[in-house]
Amino acid sequence: MAELQAMFGASWPLVWNLAKIVAIVAPLMVVVAYLTLAERKVIGYIQARIGPNRVGYHGVLQPVADGLKLLFKEIVLPTAASKKLFLFAPVLALAPALAAWAVVPFSAKLVLANIDASLLYIMAVTSMGVYGVIVAGWASNSKYAFLGSLRSAAQIVSYEIAMGFALVGVLMAANSLNLVKIVEAQAGGFWHWYFIPLFPLFLVYLISGVAETNRAPFDVAEGESEIVAGFHVEYSGMAFAVFFLAEYANMILVSALTSLMFLGGWLSPLPFLPDGTGWMFAKMAGVLFLFLWFRATFPRYRYDQIMRLGWKVFIPITLVWIIVIGALMQTPLGVLFH
Amino acid sequence: MMANFQDYVFYAFAAILLGAGLRVITARNPVHAALYLVLAFFTAAGIWLLLEAEFLAIALVLVYVGAVMVLFLFVVMMLDINLDKLREGFWEALPVALPVAVLMALEMALVLGSRHFGPERVATPKPHPADYSNTAELGRQLYTDYVYPFELAAVILLVAIVAAIALTLRRRKDTKYIDPAQQVKVKRSDRLKIVHMPAEKPTPPTAEGDRT
Numbered sequence: 001m002a003e004l005q006a007m008f009g010a011s012w013p014l015v016w017n018l019a020k021i022v023a024i025v026a027p028l029m030v031v032v033a034y035l036t037l038a039e040r041k042v043i044g045y046i047q048a049r050i051g052p053n054r055v056g057y058h059g060v061l062q063p064v065a066d067g068l069k070l071l072f073k074e075i076v077l078p079t080a081a082s083k084k085l086f087l088f089a090p091v092l093a094l095a096p097a098l099a100a101w102a103v104v105p106f107s108a109k110l111v112l113a114n115i116d117a118s119l120l121y122i123m124a125v126t127s128m129g130v131y132g133v134i135v136a137g138w139a140s141n142s143k144y145a146f147l148g149s150l151r152s153a154a155q156i157v158s159y160e161i162a163m164g165f166a167l168v169g170v171l172m173a174a175n176s177l178n179l180v181k182i183v184e185a186q187a188g189g190f191w192h193w194y195f196i197p198l199f200p201l202f203l204v205y206l207i208s209g210v211a212e213t214n215r216a217p218f219d220v221a222e223g224e225s226e227i228v229a230g231f232h233v234e235y236s237g238m239a240f241a242v243f244f245l246a247e248y249a250n251m252i253l254v255s256a257l258t259s260l261m262f263l264g265g266w267l268s269p270l271p272f273l274p275d276g277t278g279w280m281f282a283k284m285a286g287v288l289f290l291f292l293w294f295r296a297t298f299p300r301y302r303y304d305q306i307m308r309l310g311w312k313v314f315i316p317i318t319l320v321w322i323i324v325i326g327a328l329m330q331t332p333l334g335v336l337f338h
Numbered sequence: 339m340m341a342n343f344q345d346y347v348f349y350a351f352a353a354i355l356l357g358a359g360l361r362v363i364t365a366r367n368p369v370h371a372a373l374y375l376v377l378a379f380f381t382a383a384g385i386w387l388l389l390e391a392e393f394l395a396i397a398l399v400l401v402y403v404g405a406v407m408v409l410f411l412f413v414v415m416m417l418d419i420n421l422d423k424l425r426e427g428f429w430e431a432l433p434v435a436l437p438v439a440v441l442m443a444l445e446m447a448l449v450l451g452s453r454h455f456g457p458e459r460v461a462t463p464k465p466h467p468a469d470y471s472n473t474a475e476l477g478r479q480l481y482t483d484y485v486y487p488f489e490l491a492a493v494i495l496l497v498a499i500v501a502a503i504a505l506t507l508r509r510r511k512d513t514k515y516i517d518p519a520q521q522v523k524v525k526r527s528d529r530l531k532i533v534h535m536p537a538e539k540p541t542p543p544t545a546e547g548d549r550t
Contacts, residue, residue, distance in 0.1 A: 157409065
């Protein structure tokens with residue numbers, strides 16, 4: 001390490017941070033690729049099918065084949081499209097999905113940037129992901145894409161409020177905006193994790209997370225039966241693949257945040273077992289499985305039902321529970337949160 | 339004179355901010371103008387970060403970029419704006435607009451001139467360590483020293499929300515809205531009637547065959 005440091009001289013902090021970024025993003029991309037395979041396999045078995053099993057042993061090379069295929073496809077530019085924005089939209093979708101990982105801790109020490117307001121940072125960065133969808137829909141200059149992007153914008157803005165209020169509950173309980181401190185406040189066995197005292201907020205967060213990532217049953221932005229493929233109907237090849245990557249990276253991000261804020265992150269469920277990053281990955285995998293399970297189980301929500309659920313059910317639940325938390329913290333029951 | 343890395347960052351952000359601001363008013367397409375406004379907000383948040391106003395910077399991105407501008411774009415994208423019509427009154431409005439603009443620029447120059455806001459007037463804030471919680475400090479100030487102005491602002495905003503909803507809310511008579519509670523309460527007997535019918539016995543085939 002010292003030799004490397006000497007070799008790069010003054011630019012060492014830059015090089016070292018870049019190396020850390022690669023160490024986060026490269027495995028993330030591999031996980032995204034295999035999440036698509038896991039999704040097809042899980043949904044396959046839920047529907048009594050086998051799923052992909054031709055490429056490689058039991059289909060393990062399927063994501064590689066898919067990736068190669070998309071890489072070699074032509075990127076079609078619609079003549080009436082706004083070219084620069086059309087090509088910029090996938091970047092706008094993927095960049096926030098990756099930038100948010102900068103503050104996600106994998107253990108008490110393993111975090112790229114341990115900033116004080118990391119929870120706020122994640123909310124701000126993920127709220128920008130919607131621009132990819134909106135700009136893609138508008139720049140395509142196609143009615144289906146445009147309808148998809150309008151639906152998506154309305155849906156994401158609505159659910160972001162419920163999501164934000166759910167996080168307000170968490171930061172009230174943990175007394176901090178820092179993700180490392182939020183996890184450390186849940187130490188001492190699974191009965192200290194926040195999903196118990198904040199159970200309504202946990203449910204609201206999880207469901208809003210599904211809605212924010214435009215996943216089934218909230219995938220009206222794609223809505224195949226009505227608007228073909230929604231906002232990315234005009235995209236092909238790698239440009240489409242980038243939207244795909246962004247969606248799955250966001251799913252993994254939501255599962256990471258759920259496990260950090262409500263399921264104790266890297267803490268072990270029983271106090272005598274050692275803590276470790278493995279626990280966090282296990283919890284993330286569990287939440288991701290829920291995402292796939294939802295998709296195989298529920299039919300797509302109708303648009304007005306989505307709006308009703310977000311505004312008239314989730315936001316009142318979170319507001320009431322924030323008051324409950326505030327009141328409980330003034331009573332002896334406040335120990336629930338510590 | 340200036341060798342500080344932060345100064346370079348500031349000037350880079352300031353240049354982007356000014357460029358984006360200029361494009362907001364010069365862009366021909368309203369959607370492009372709105373997107374430049376998003377860029378301007380985002381860059382302004384970067385400049386606030388340099389001032390160690392982390393909470394405000396992140397809140398700016400969260401509220402203005404993440405919510406307000408999304409709704410703004412939503413509206414702008416759906417409008418069918420006739421650009422020529424917008425430009426029609428340009429030369430007529432210019433004789434009034436130009437003096438107003440010059441006056442505003444002069445006023446701003448007077449107030450923001452280096453006499454009152456120069457670097458020697460305002461002390462450089464003390465740098466804080468990385469774990470200093472800007473948010474907690476802001477919350478403490480807001481809910482103790484400035485609690486009455488804060489509550490007043492909240493009430494004014496609430497009035498604005500109620501007024502905006504009251505102005506736009508209208509109940510349509512032809513709406514096909516169904517109360518979800520009633521939908522859930524529906525029982526089988528409301529929709530379906532089971533009628534008992536005696537089973538029909540198939541007639542046994544005769545020896546002649548049933549070709550008749």
